[in-house]
Amino acid sequence: MSKDAPASAVIVGASGGIGAALETALVDEGAFAAVHGFARSRSGAQHLDLLDEASIAAAAAHVAQGPAPTLVIVATGLLHEGEHGPEKALRDLDPAWLAQVHAVNAIGPALVAKHFLPIMPRSGRTVFAALSARVGSISDNRLGGWHGYRASKAALNMLIRTIAIEDRRRNDRSIVVTLHPGTVDTALSRPFQANVPAGKLFDPERAALQLLDVVEGIRVIDTGKMFDFEGVEVAF
Known part of the structure; x- marks a missing residue:
């Protein structure tokens, strides 16, 4: 992905299923001078x-000491933890859980952008990506439920x-x-895999390669959008 000056790549959430697979795949590809993997557990x-x-x-300060990152992927997400999980109905809403889900799924990645985008090159193609979910599409919401995860x-x-609009400046x-x-065989999705169609449950290694292919194919004009694992835009 880096054809000019030496560059680095960053994976946030590198201890998770998808994040670990992304880190391994990028190291194996050898296209970057350095691959930095970060996680809460490290x-x-x-x-x-x-x-x-x-x-x-x-x-971010640690990464800034070496080659500038041209790829940053935030591979994190919170769907369930302990007794808390995706709400089935309005009566299940819990304000503390809603705040926690938003803190991890929305605020955290935004803060990563706040600190990492300024150390990315000011010219040339760069990619900052965060893992979202189709259920976060307002226009695609036909089933309801999962209030906190959808909203976050x-x-x-x-x-x-x-x-994206600001960073283009x-x-x-x-x-x-x-x-x-997509649905990846990780701890996040494991309790909810029973109804996944055949062939649509991906192992983390396959999911990582699919995502890297998407990253390779997106264009500057695509900034600010969401894409699925096949490179198809998902409407907000």
Whole structure:
């Protein structure tokens, strides 16, 4: 993906199923001078907690010491945790859980953009991508439910579109998008895989390669949009 000056790539959420597979795939490709993987569970220079802006800033400062990143992917998401999960009805809404889901799914990636976009090159093609979900599409919502997850991913989509407009003023070749990876066999989706059609449950390694293919194919004109794992635009 980097054909000119040495560049680096960044994966936030590198301890998760998709994030780990993305990190491995990028290292194996060998197209970048460095591949930085960050996660809340990692220590030292590889630690990044989406709920702690100082850790995000420290991670960006660490990356800035080497080749500038031309690819940043935020491969994180929160759907369920402990007794909390996607709401089936309005009566299930819990304000603390709603706040936590938005903090991880929308605010955290936006803060990553706040600190990482300024250290990306000011010229040439760059890609900043965050994993979203088709259920975050307002126009595609026909079933209801999953209030917090839907709303947080819709918020992420809006933040990314707004960030994309601003970042084009910094670099007119900047691409800022959200990506829908499909249903991937990870801890996030495991409780909800029973009704996934045959052939539509992807292992993390396949999902990572599909997403990297999409990243390779998107154009500058596509900034601010969401694309699925086949490179098809998903309407907001």
